[in-house]
Every structure is written in C-alpha cells, then in structure tokens.
Amino acid sequence: MDLINRVKSFNFFLFIYFISLPFVFFSTVSDPFLLARQLLTTVVLFIIFLFLIVNKKINDYFVIDKLVILFVGFISFGIISISKSNIYELSNVILSKYILFFLFFIIIRHLLVKKLVDLNKIIVSIIIFGLISISIATLAFTNKTINNQNLFVNVHNITGTFGNKNFLSSILFFCLPFYFIGLLMSKKVRFISFVAIIITVVLLILLRTRVVLIALCFYFLLVFIHEIKNRFSKKIGRWLLVVFITAISSVIYFFSCIKTNFNDFPETTSMYFKRLFSSYTLLSRIEYWKQSIYMIQDNFLSGVGLGNWMIAYPKYGLYNFQDSSIINSRTIIANPHNDFLHVFSEIGLFGFLCYLGLFFIIIYQAIILTKNKVNPTEKKKVIYLLFFVFCYLIIAFFDFPLSRIEHQILLMVVFSIVSSKYLLSRETKIYKLSPYLFFIFFFSFLTYIIIITASAISGEKHIAKALDLEKKLDYETSILEFKKANTSFSIIDTYGFPNDWHIAKETYYKENFEESLEYFKNAYKRNPYNIIIINDLASTYIKNNDTKNAIKYYKEALNISPNYEDARINLAATYFNIGEYNTAFETIDKCSIDTNNENYKQFLTKIIEKKLNMTLVKINNPELNRSIVEKIKTENDLQQFYFESKKKQTTFDYFITNYK
Numbered sequence: 001m002d003l004i005n006r007v008k009s010f011n012f013f014l015f016i017y018f019i020s021l022p023f024v025f026f027s028t029v030s031d032p033f034l035l036a037r038q039l040l041t042t043v044v045l046f047i048i049f050l051f052l053i054v055n056k057k058i059n060d061y062f063v064i065d066k067l068v069i070l071f072v073g074f075i076s077f078g079i080i081s082i083s084k085s086n087i088y089e090l091s092n093v094i095l096s097k098y099i100l101f102f103l104f105f106i107i108i109r110h111l112l113v114k115k116l117v118d119l120n121k122i123i124v125s126i127i128i129f130g131l132i133s134i135s136i137a138t139l140a141f142t143n144k145t146i147n148n149q150n151l152f153v154n155v156h157n158i159t160g161t162f163g164n165k166n167f168l169s170s171i172l173f174f175c176l177p178f179y180f181i182g183l184l185m186s187k188k189v190r191f192i193s194f195v196a197i198i199i200t201v202v203l204l205i206l207l208r209t210r211v212v213l214i215a216l217c218f219y220f221l222l223v224f225i226h227e228i229k230n231r232f233s234k235k236i237g238r239w240l241l242v243v244f245i246t247a248i249s250s251v252i253y254f255f256s257c258i259k260t261n262f263n264d265f266p267e268t269t270s271m272y273f274k275r276l277f278s279s280y281t282l283l284s285r286i287e288y289w290k291q292s293i294y295m296i297q298d299n300f301l302s303g304v305g306l307g308n309w310m311i312a313y314p315k316y317g318l319y320n321f322q323d324s325s326i327i328n329s330r331t332i333i334a335n336p337h338n339d340f341l342h343v344f345s346e347i348g349l350f351g352f353l354c355y356l357g358l359f360f361i362i363i364y365q366a367i368i369l370t371k372n373k374v375n376p377t378e379k380k381k382v383i384y385l386l387f388f389v390f391c392y393l394i395i396a397f398f399d400f401p402l403s404r405i406e407h408q409i410l411l412m413v414v415f416s417i418v419s420s421k422y423l424l425s426r427e428t429k430i431y432k433l434s435p436y437l438f439f440i441f442f443f444s445f446l447t448y449i450i451i452i453t454a455s456a457i458s459g460e461k462h463i464a465k466a467l468d469l470e471k472k473l474d475y476e477t478s479i480l481e482f483k484k485a486n487t488s489f490s491i492i493d494t495y496g497f498p499n500d501w502h503i504a505k506e507t508y509y510k511e512n513f514e515e516s517l518e519y520f521k522n523a524y525k526r527n528p529y530n531i532i533i534i535n536d537l538a539s540t541y542i543k544n545n546d547t548k549n550a551i552k553y554y555k556e557a558l559n560i561s562p563n564y565e566d567a568r569i570n571l572a573a574t575y576f577n578i579g580e581y582n583t584a585f586e587t588i589d590k591c592s593i594d595t596n597n598e599n600y601k602q603f604l605t606k607i608i609e610k611k612l613n614m615t616l617v618k619i620n621n622p623e624l625n626r627s628i629v630e631k632i633k634t635e636n637d638l639q640q641f642y643f644e645s646k647k648k649q650t651t652f653d654y655f656i657t658n659y660k
Contacts, residue, residue: 009051010048010051010111010116010117011117011118011121011122011125013044013047013048013051014044014117014121014122014125015121015124015125015128017040017041017044017125018125018126018128018129019125019128019129019132020040021037021040021129021406021409022129022132022133022136022160022161022162022406023132023161024036024037024040025037025161026457026460026461028460028461028464028465029457029460029461029463029464030460030463030464030493030494031163031460031494033161033162033163033405034163034403034404034405035453035456035457035460036457037405037406038096038097038100038405038449038453039450039453039454039457041100041104041405041409042100042446042449042450042453045100045103045104045107045446046446046450048107048111049107049442049443049446053439062106062110062432062433062435062438063109063110063113063423063431063432063433064431064432064433065419065423065431066357066361067358067361067362067365067415067419068106070354070355070357070358070361071102071105071354071358072102073350073351073354073357074098074347074351074354074355074358075095075098075099075102077303077347077348077350077351077354078094078095078098078306078346078347078351079095080302080347080348080351081302081303081304081305081306081346081347081348081351082095082305082306083302083305084299084302084303084304084305084308085304085305085306085307085308086305086308086311086312086525086526086527086528087305087307087308087311087491087492087498087526087527088305089488089489089490089491089492090306090307090308090489090491090492091305091306091307091308092452092489093307093452093453093456093489093490094306094307095306095452096448096449096452096453097405098306099445099448099449100405100449101408101409101412103442103445103446103449104409104412105412105415105416105419106442108122108412108413108416109415109416109419109420109423112416112417112420113420113423113424119417120185122413122417123178123181123182123185124182124185124189126175126178126410126413127175127178127179127182127189127192127193127196129175130172130175130178130179130196130200131192131196133160133162133168133171133172133175134172134196134199134200134203136160136161137158137160137168137172137203137207138199138203140158140159140160141158141203141206144158155206155207155208158207162404162406163404165207165209166209166211166212166399167401167404167407168207169203169204169207169209169212170209170212170395170399170401170407171404171406171407171410172200172203172204172207172212173200173204173212173215173216173219173391173395174388174392174401174407174410174411175196175200175410176197176200176216176219176388177219177384177385177387177388177414178193178410179193179194179196179197179200180193180197180223180384181193181380181381181384181385182196184377184380184381201216204216210281211394211395211397211398211399212395214394215391215392215394215395216391218390218391218394219387219388219391222387222390223384223387226383226387283322284321284322284323285336285337285338285398287320287321288313288333288335288336288337288338289336289338289341290316290320291313291316291336292309292313292336292338292341292342292344292345293341294316295309295312295313295315295316295345296341296344296345299345299348300348300349301348301349301350302347302348303344303345303346303347303348303351304345304346305346306346306347307346308346309334309335309336309342309345309346310332310333310334310335310496311496311526311527311528311529311530312345312529313333313336313529314329314529314530314531314560314561315529315560317560317561318531318560318561318564319561319562319563324563327561327563327564328531328561328563328564328565328566329530329531329532329561329564332495332496334494334496335400335403337398337399337400338396338397338398338399338400339396339397339399339400339401339402340352340355340356340396340397342400342402343355343402358415359389359393362389362414362415362418362419363386363389363390365418365419365421365422366382366383366385366386366389366418366422367386368422368426369382369418369421369422369425370382370383370386372425372426374425378421381417382417382418382421385414385417385418386418388414389414392411452489455488455489455490456488456489456490458488458490459484459485459487459488459489459490459491460485460490462481462482462484462485462488462490463481463482463485463490463493463499465481466478466479466481466482466485466499466502467493467502469481470502470506475506475507475509475510478502478506479503479506479507482499482500482502482503483499483503485499486499486500491526492526492527496527496530497523497527497530497532497533498522498523498526498527498533500519500520500522500523500526501519501520501523501527501533501536503519504516504517504518504519504520504522504523504536504540505536507519508520508536508540508543513540513543513544514544516540516543517537517540517541517543517544520533520536520537520540521537523537524537529560531557531560531561531564531567532566534553534554534556534557534560534567535553535554535557535564535566535567535570537553538550538551538552538553538554538557538567538570539570541553542570542574547574547578550574551571551574551575554567554568554570554571554574555571558571562590563592565591565592565595565597565600566597566599568587568588568590568591569588569591569597569599569600569603570599571587572584572585572587572588572603572607573603575587576603576606576607576610581607581610581611581614582611582614584607584610585607585608585610585611585652588600588603588604588607589652591604593643593646593647601639604639604642605635605638605639608638608639608641608642608652609638611652612628612638612641612652612656615652615653615656615657616628616656619656619657624656624657624659627659628641628656628659631659
C-alpha cells in the first residue's frame with residue numbers, strides 16, 4: 001500500500017510538471033521561456049529528490065552504466081572547455097542546463113527501474129502536454145482567421161509559448177511518438193491520440209518548418225514499413241513498399257518539375273510552395289556550418305567554450321554572407337543551426353564523441369529490446385521511440401533543439417524509458433553508486449543549478465529594465481541597472497553584447513569619453529570579434545584623440561567584415577581628418593553606392609570634392625575645369641558625378657580625365 005501511494009505521488013508530480021510546462025514563462029526577461037522552464041524543472045527535481053529522502057527510497061543504489069558514463073564525460077568536457085571561454089558566466093548558465101538534463105534523465109530512469117512511477121501515466125501526461133501545445137498553436141491560427149489574415153502569410157509569427165515557429169513545430173513533432181504509444185492504450189487514450197496525430201500533421205503542414213516536415217515524413221515512412229512488415233507476407237510487403245516509395249518519388253518528381261511554375265498557381269498556394277522550396281535558409285545554414293568547421297579546426301580538442309560559438313564565429317569572417325544585416329552585424333547568429341557542430345565547436349572532440357555516443361547507446365539498447373521476446377505491445381512502444389530518435393537526429397542536424405528545456409525533457413523521457421527497459425530486460429555490466437554519494441552529488445548539482453538559474457533570471461530582469469530605460473533615454477538609471485546585471489550570471493544580452501558595451505555607449509552619449517573608453521575596452525575583452533563593439537571602441541579612441549588606435553580597430557573590424565559600412569565610412573572620415581585624402585577616397589570608394597547608411601553621403605561629398613580638386617590641379621586643364629564647374633552646381637550634382645563613374649565601372653581619376 002505504501003508503495004502504491006509513493007507511485008501515485010510521483011505520478012502526480014510529473015503530471016503537474018508536464019501540464020504546467022507550456023504555461024510557465026517570465027514576461028520581464030528577454031527569453032520568457034528558457035530560464036523560467038529551467039527553474040520549474042529544477043524545482044520539480046528537488047521535490048522528487050526530497051520525497052525520495054523522506055520515504056527512504058534514497059537508500060536504493062543508483063545504476064551507473066555506459067549511458068551515465070557518457071553523460072558525465074559530456075558534462076566534464078564541458079566544464080574543461082570553460083577555461084577557453086571569453087564569457088564564463090554564460091558558460092556556467094549553459095553548463096547548468098546540461099547538468100539539469102542529466103539529472104532529469106537519472107531521476108526518471110531510477111523511478112522507472114524501481115517501479116516508483118507508472119510508465120503509462122508518464123505517457124498520458126506527455127499526451128496532455130502535447131494537447132495543450134496543439135491547443136496553443138490552434139488558438140494562434142484561429143486568431144489569424146478571425147482577423148481575416150491568410151493562414152500561410154507571416155507564419156513565422158506563430159510561436160505559441162515556445163520561442164519561435166521552429167521550436168513550436170519541433171515540440172509538436174516531439175509529442176508524436178507518445179501519441180503512437182497512446183494508440184496501444186485504452187480506448188479513450190487511443191481516440192485522443194489518433195485525433196492528436198491528425199491535428200499535429202495539419203499544424204506542421206501549416207507551420208511549414210521544412211526539417212520537421214522531413215522528419216515527419218521519415219517517421220511515417222518508418223512506421224509504415226514496420227506495419228507492412230508485421231501485417232503482411234514478405235511478398236505483399238515488398239509490393240506495398242514499392243508502391244509507397246513509387247508514390248513518394250512521383251510526388252517529389254512532380255514538385256521538382258513544377259518548381260519554376262509556382263506563379264501559375266493561386267497566390268496562396270504559390271506563396272506556400274515558393275517558401276517551402278526556397279533554398280535561402282539552407283544556403284545560410286551552410287555558411288554557419290563552414291564557420292563552425294573553421295572553429296573546430298582551430299579548437300579541435302578543447303572547443304571555444306560552452307556558449308561561446310556566438311562570440312567566436314565572426315572571427316572567421318562575415319564576407320561570405322549575402323545578407324547585409326549579417327555583414328553589418330545588425331543580425332547576430334547565436335548558433336550554427338546544427339547541434340552536432342555546435343557541441344563539437346564549443347567543447348571539442350571528446351565532448352562531441354560523448355554526446356554522439358549517447359545516441360548510439362540508446363539506439364543500440366532500443367534495437368536489442370526489439371529483438372527480445374517481449375510483449376508485442378511493449379516492443380511496439382520501443383520501436384516508436386527508436387524511430388523518434390532517428391528523426392530527432394535529422395532535426396538536430398538542421399536546427400538546435402539542444403538549447404530548449406521542453407525539447408530536451410521529452411528526449412530525456414525517451415532515453416529514460418528505453419534505458420530502464422534495457423536494464424530490466426537483461427543482465428548487463430553496471431556499477432552501483434552508493435546512495436550517500438549520490439545524495440551528495442545530486443544535492444550539490446541541484447544547488448549549483450538553482451544558484452546559476454536564479455542569478456541569471458535576476459540579471460536578465462535588470463537587463464530588460466535597463467534596455468527599456470535606454471529607449472526612454474534615461475541613461476543614468478539604465479547604467480545602474482546594467483551594473484546590477486553585471487553582478488549576476490547575465491553579463492551579456494541575447495545578442496551577445498556585454499553589459500559594459502551598453503554602459504560605454506550611454507557614457508559616450510553623456511560625453512564622458514575617458515570613462516566610456518574603459519567600458520568599451522572591457523566589452524571588447526569579452527566579445528573581441530563583434531564588429532559593432534570594435535567600431536565603437538575605435539570611435540571612442542577618436543574622441544580621446546588617439547587616432548592611431550582608432551585606425552587600428554577600424555581596420556580590425558574591416559578584416560572581419562570588409563563590407564561593414566560603419567567602420568569603412570568612419571575609417572575614411574578619419575583619414576580625411578588627418579589629411580590623408582587619397583587613402584580616405586580609396587577607403588570610401590569601396591562602399592556600395594546603393595548603401596542606406598545615413599553617414600555615407602555626408603562624408604562622401606567632402607572626400608570626393610577634395611579628390612576632384614586634387615585631380616584637376618594635377619591634370620591642369622582649364623577647359624576641363626570649366627566643363628566640370630558647369631556640370632557640378634550642388635552637392636547632389638557632385639554625388640551624381642561620382643555615381644556616374646561607378647556605374648561606368650571606371651576609376652574616378654580616369655572618369656575625370658576623360659570627361660567631356
């Protein structure tokens with residue numbers, strides 16, 4: 001009876017956790033969901049841990065197997081990588097998240113192995129979590145319909161409570177294997193699961209996240225192959241498989257043939273398929289992957305440090321990007337959209353091998369379970385989870401589910417179910433950890449996570465408040481808030497800009513240039529490859545009458561991004577102000593004449609006027625002088641004169657000399 005009550009308690013804790021997860025957020029931080037859900041998960045684990053102690057279930061030994069060893073290795077190499085980190089505070093926040101995933105896996109697997117929790121109850125809890133997620137997404141689409149908005153337009157705004165469209169799509173997909181397991185349960189659960197599968201497919205088609213659609217098709221293909229293998233003879237099964245593959249191939253061929261004729265479709269359909277088959281995001285991802293590979297080559301064993309990919313990637317150049325917002329750092333790339341490259345580049349070879357090993361072990365254990373002579377229903381459950389792991393690898397190759405709490409929690413549940421079944425089904429070599437040692441480690445890790453999470457939340461609240469005050473031009477109070485944030489584990493904003501950069505900028509606006517310079521130096525130490533920070537540091541050197549260092553840092557920014565307009569224009573202006581007029585012209589001449597930079601024409605006019613006069617003096621042709629004077633009456637005429645030379649793709653000197 002006592003065991004039954006304990007099982008009910010753990011079932012209840014997990015049920016409350018899963019139904020609460022989609023609703024938990026902080027409105028006063030930059031990412032309302034991440035830290036809020038990290039805190040919730042930590043609190044739930046702490047409650048379960050205390051309940052184990054109170055009920056004296058902590059006396060049970062905890063299993064240490066290859067999976068746990070790989071997890072510990074992954075975390076250990078993550079800790080080692082922090083020595084390379086520019087922003088160790090951010091590294092600690094990321095590390096706390098990874099440790100949390102590990103503890104969640106350990107505790108759920110322990111509960112399952114010791115039969116302290118009912119697996120079917122966990123499945124039902126996740127199905128309800130999925131239904132809530134479906135409801136949130138459906139509500140967003142319903143709201144679009146009520147507002148007479150096209151369902152296929154601005155789909156990226158449909159985020160639910162999961163951060164962005166892609167995360168919403170992937171969390172809907174992550175619930176799919178649990179719905180399939182639900183089809184094996186009671187009549188009521190079967191009906192709910194079937195409806196959930198249908199609605200999930202519809203929502204994923206509407207959301208149009210391509211990697212999730214690929215994973216969805218692959219999952220259904222695997223399920224289909226499995227079903228025809230079990231339900232039909234080999235001969236019929238082969239024919240059905242051939243028919244299915246032929247049908248899929250025909251659909252793919254059809255769309256590849258009509259890809260260039262989407263304009264002939266109705267506008268809504270045309271828009272949907274154009275975006276579905278657009279290669280723009282894939283090409284961008286390839287550039288992110290290239291940066292990651294360069295990063296890995298430079299930091300093969302140790303990585304750049306947890307959380308530092310965002311800091312390090314500009315070091316390898318922004319010149320290959322086509323997007324001007326990336327070239328000019330108006331858009332900051334936070335990760336390579338590939339979890340495997342992300343892990344490799346941040347924690348090095350050995351951490352990456354440990355991470356990859358986790359999936360190999362789970363896949364191996366799941367395959368072994370499917371070959372055992374077990375209950376067909378239990379075997380199917382494992383097969384559905386195995387298929388999900390395959391699909392997860394596809395999504396992780398093109399996206400970054402590792403960064404999100406709810407996504408990893410569902411993955412850890414899958415790991416826990418497979419691993420617990422494997423441990424219970426066969427004798428395998430394992431080690432047992434003393435419950436007292438486990439108590440020390442678990443309590444220490446939980447305390448660490450709570451301290452880091454609470455500090456990060458406090459810091460992010462100060463940053464959010466400071467940014468709001470910054471917009472209102474209340475620099476004094478804003479600086480105080482940024483300084484408060486600096487005492488926490490949130491010393492950078494979501495775009496990788498250190499708080500010291502914000503303080504430096506606001507101190508600069510107050511014309512306290514010496515103090516501003518010190519803060520810009522601190523920001524540069526933290527993020528030495530951010531071209532905006534480098535440009536601002538150079539400009540502050542100008543204000544402190546240090547032209548030599550200003551030129552040095554402008555050039556440094558241009559080495560990273562040769563087409564970075566602010567640094568190029570500022571460098572040209574600096575050369576002009578110190579009398580190096582030819583160098584000033586050569587510098588600004590590399591700018592695109594189509595730039596929208598508001599300072600471009602202001603500095604261009606002065607520089608080309610000087611260049612024109614110097615060239616005319618050198619040529620010494622009175623007739624040419626008169627022709628040009630008649631041509632150029634205003635600043636706009638001067639600019640158009642220069643633009644004409646650029647359009648003719650000649651040098652300005654040649655254009656002036658041969659002007660008629």
